[in-house]
Amino acid sequence: MTVRLYVPRDAAALALGADRVAKKLAEEAAGRGIDITIVRNGSRGMHWLEPLVEVETAAGRIAYGPVKPSDVAGLLDAGLIEGKAHPLCLGKTEEIAFLRNQTRLTFARCGVTDPLSLADYKAHGGLLGLEKAIAMAPADIVKEVTDSGLRGRGGAGFPTGIKWKTVLEAPGEKKYIVCNADEGDSGTFADRMIMEGDPFVLIEGMAIAGLATGATKGYVYTRSEYPHAIAAMSDAIDIARAAGILGPSVLGSGKAFDMEIRTGAGAYVCGEETALLNSLEGKRGVVRAKPPLPALQGFLGRPTVVNNVISLASVPVVMEKGAAYYRDFGMGRSRGTIPIQIAGNVKHGGLYETAFGLTLGEIVDAIGGGTASGRPVRAVQVGGPLGAYFPRALFDTPFDYEAFAAKDGLIGHAGITVFDDTVDMLKQARFAMEFCAVESCGKCTPCRIGSTRGVETADKIAEGIEPEKNRALLTDLCNTMKFGSLCALGGFTPYPVMSAMTHFPEDFSPAPIAQAAE
Amino acid sequence: MNVHVAGNDVGTKTLAIVGALKGLEGPLLPILHEIQAEFGYVPQESLPIIAQELNLSRAEVHGVVTFYHDYRDHPAGRHVLKLCRAEACQSMGGDDIAARVKALLGIDFHQTTLDGAVTLEPVYCLGLCSCAPSAMLDGEVHGRLDADLAAELVAEARR
Numbered sequence: 186m187t188v189r190l191y192v193p194r195d196a197a198a199l200a201l202g203a204d205r206v207a208k209k210l211a212e213e214a215a216g217r218g219i220d221i222t223i224v225r226n227g228s229r230g231m232h233w234l235e236p237l238v239e240v241e242t243a244a245g246r247i248a249y250g251p252v253k254p255s256d257v258a259g260l261l262d263a264g265l266i267e268g269k270a271h272p273l274c275l276g277k278t279e280e281i282a283f284l285r286n287q288t289r290l291t292f293a294r295c296g297v298t299d300p301l302s303l304a305d306y307k308a309h310g311g312l313l314g315l316e317k318a319i320a321m322a323p324a325d326i327v328k329e330v331t332d333s334g335l336r337g338r339g340g341a342g343f344p345t346g347i348k349w350k351t352v353l354e355a356p357g358e359k360k361y362i363v364c365n366a367d368e369g370d371s372g373t374f375a376d377r378m379i380m381e382g383d384p385f386v387l388i389e390g391m392a393i394a395g396l397a398t399g400a401t402k403g404y405v406y407t408r409s410e411y412p413h414a415i416a417a418m419s420d421a422i423d424i425a426r427a428a429g430i431l432g433p434s435v436l437g438s439g440k441a442f443d444m445e446i447r448t449g450a451g452a453y454v455c456g457e458e459t460a461l462l463n464s465l466e467g468k469r470g471v472v473r474a475k476p477p478l479p480a481l482q483g484f485l486g487r488p489t490v491v492n493n494v495i496s497l498a499s500v501p502v503v504m505e506k507g508a509a510y511y512r513d514f515g516m517g518r519s520r521g522t523i524p525i526q527i528a529g530n531v532k533h534g535g536l537y538e539t540a541f542g543l544t545l546g547e548i549v550d551a552i553g554g555g556t557a558s559g560r561p562v563r564a565v566q567v568g569g570p571l572g573a574y575f576p577r578a579l580f581d582t583p584f585d586y587e588a589f590a591a592k593d594g595l596i597g598h599a600g601i602t603v604f605d606d607t608v609d610m611l612k613q614a615r616f617a618m619e620f621c622a623v624e625s626c627g628k629c630t631p632c633r634i635g636s637t638r639g640v641e642t643a644d645k646i647a648e649g650i651e652p653e654k655n656r657a658l659l660t661d662l663c664n665t666m667k668f669g670s671l672c673a674l675g676g677f678t679p680y681p682v683m684s685a686m687t688h689f690p691e692d693f694s695p696a697p698i699a700q701a702a703e
Numbered sequence: 704m705n706v707h708v709a710g711n712d713v714g715t716k717t718l719a720i721v722g723a724l725k726g727l728e729g730p731l732l733p734i735l736h737e738i739q740a741e742f743g744y745v746p747q748e749s750l751p752i753i754a755q756e757l758n759l760s761r762a763e764v765h766g767v768v769t770f771y772h773d774y775r776d777h778p779a780g781r782h783v784l785k786l787c788r789a790e791a792c793q794s795m796g797g798d799d800i801a802a803r804v805k806a807l808l809g810i811d812f813h814q815t816t817l818d819g820a821v822t823l824e825p826v827y828c829l830g831l832c833s834c835a836p837s838a839m840l841d842g843e844v845h846g847r848l849d850a851d852l853a854a855e856l857v858a859e860a861r862r
Contacts, residue, residue, distance in 0.1 A: 192856065195834060196829075196830065196831060196844050197830075197831055197834050197846060199843075199844055200829075200831050200834055200844040200845050200846030200847075201834055201846050201847060215749070232834050233831035233833070235834070312751055345792040367828060369828055370788060370828065371787075371789030371790040371791045371792070371826065371827065371828045371832055372789075372791045372831065372832045373828075373830070374830040374831070374832055375831065376830075377830040380737035393735065394728075402728075409736075409773050410826060410828065410829050410830065411805065411830060412842055413844075447729075447732065447733070448733075448736060449732075449771075449773075450732060450733070450736070450771030450772070450773035450774060451736070451771055451772035451826075452771050452772060453827060465728040465729050465730065465732075466728075467729040467730060467731030467732055467757075468731075468763075468767060469766050469767055469770040470770060471770075471772070480775060484728075484729075485729075526832070526833070527833065528791045528832030528833045528835065529790065529791040529794035529795065529832060529835060530795050530835075531833075534831050534832075534833030536833075557795065566790055570789065570790060570827075600832065602790050602791045602832065604792060604794045608794065613790070613793075616793070617789070620789075620827065623827075624827070626770075669847070674741075682831060
């Protein structure tokens with residue numbers, strides 16, 4: 186009887202040698218006459234254990250990791266096929282604390298199934314949400330999503346149902362669902378993981394969005410830096426089309442919906458929805474002024490839903506289990522679950538899906554296990570390059586849209602980047618300005634000019650030139666960018682800069698020149 | 704892939720690519736991606752043909768090509784090494800890795816080694832932030848780089 190082994194195809198696993206491990210496993214097993222099938226699953230999200238090899242046994246799946254190609258022979262000798270003990274053995278996968286303590290709704294299948302097996306997808310609850318949606322009126326689907334409390338997971342936190350309602354009610358012959366998969370924020374990889382690990386859930390979510398709003402065409406706009414996600418999504422779309430999930434009659438409903446994947450060309454600003462739409466239309470990725478809202482005049486001037494990958498991928502479970510089920514998780518106005526991405530200098534990096542409400546300290550210290558370097562945590566940046574740096578003093582902040590806003594931060598796309606005590610916060614503030622200068626689309630002055638002036642001013646502070654005056658100038662500049670920029674790039678770059686200055690003032694004091702002058 | 708081709712050939716191939724893709728909604732980026740995949744860069748000779756076929760001005764096409772970091776106006780080296788420069792990689796010593804790679808190759812970002820072997824580029828996030836620092840060599844991803852692994856990557860790219 187063939188034994189099923191799992192070796193992830195997720196880019197993080199590949200970056201750590203998963204392909205070489207899979208190859209070695211196949212060779213060694215063949216050499217020993219063992220009949221194995223290697224399933225290339227998504228990642229479970231425990232990236233410090235990647236490549237994570239799992240074996241299916243009568244008792245359940247047993248995990249081993251991190252596995253190097255050189256470990257393979259020893260693992261087989263020790264009885265990997267029967268799930269026997271070995272120093273790398275982690276026991277039953279589902280019982281590993283990091284995984285066991287999560288609430289996996291959106292990522293329920295990620296790492297469990299073969300990402301490109303539709304049979305596997307259905308066996309694990311796939312398509313139930315879409316089947317339910319087909320039997321409902323569009324307005325009822327929209328109401329279900331609205332009632333679930335689902336808010337845009339891309340960062341803005343706008344209620345998904347409200348956006349859908351606007352598009353449903355907008356007049357128009359042709360409407361679109363555009364999935365924003367331009368996940369450019371450092372510290373985030375949830376979109377990539379779902380596209381590589383469970384692409385059908387995104388397709389199902391987009392098809393539901395199409396049925397709900399009357400849109401018949403969908404686009405997934407993703408990044409050229411994500412070749413593995415592009416490949417997985419493209420294959421999944423072909424499979425879904427062949428199975429009648431996409432096409433002129435979605436699952437025989439008589440309603441049409443089809444979709445395509447499109448690739449960006451290395452412009453961070455295209456993660457902003459209006460710049461994304463311009464890029465999708467084949468233009469420079471320049472931000473559009475709002476109004477008009479994309480919901481009314483979006484792609485090619487037609488009504489368009491622009492939603493983040495995770496928002497759309499959360500829709501199937503909302504439809505399947507009902508709005509109340511989803512809404513019961515979370516706190517305050519942040520309902521449901523959020524896939525937190527723990528990254529940077531952290532011991533247990535990876536993806537942790539949980540209800541809103543854990544404190545930042547619980548996430549970084551208890552779940553993340555502190556720094557990888559073993560040094561004290563000094564700062565964590567939450568929400569990508571436009572997110573604020575939080576000091577330990579604010580680690581009691583609960584993970585919730587409003588709670589973070591109240592502390593002059595944002596949860597953004599829920600990426601958390603951990604830094605140890607060797608970090609220079611002035612350097613990080615300068616980088617935020619530099620990144621904004623490189624990536625600014627150039628349309629509005631505060632962002633285009635302000636970011637360059639910001640870099641120069643940070644340099645002056647570092648050189649000890651009129652530090653007090655330049656700190657005041659940097660603050661003033663941040664204020665102008667925050668309130669005067671057209672989109673979040675210029676508008677939010679002040680968050681990392683101001684938070685660094687506010688919480689770590691000691692790094693903005695000009696020691697070097699003063700000493701040199703003596 | 705990065706071979707110089709005669710002008711005529713560029714014209715014919717560009718026309719074929721545009722012809723195959725111009726029916727898409729918003730066809731310009733897919734066309735430019737395909738042209739860069741074909742030639743290794745976006746040749747100047749392609750631009751007027753694209754403009755004419757899509758009923759755009761040449762300035763509009765030029766504007767799009769130059770807006771995006773991905774499109775090259777000349778061929779890259781035989782191998783392209785991209786190092787992630789974003790925050791998560793910085794937190795794990797990415798700056799030191801970048802300095803080491805630059806020293807080993809003797810070039811700065813956006814440059815190509817004199818023998819034409821390697822082009823070094825910065826990239827702002829490969830989505831491998833939980834196994835930083837990360838890099839991409841010709842589309843293959845690499846994580847948890849340290850000084851030794853970085854040197855191995857450079858050696859591989861040099862071959």
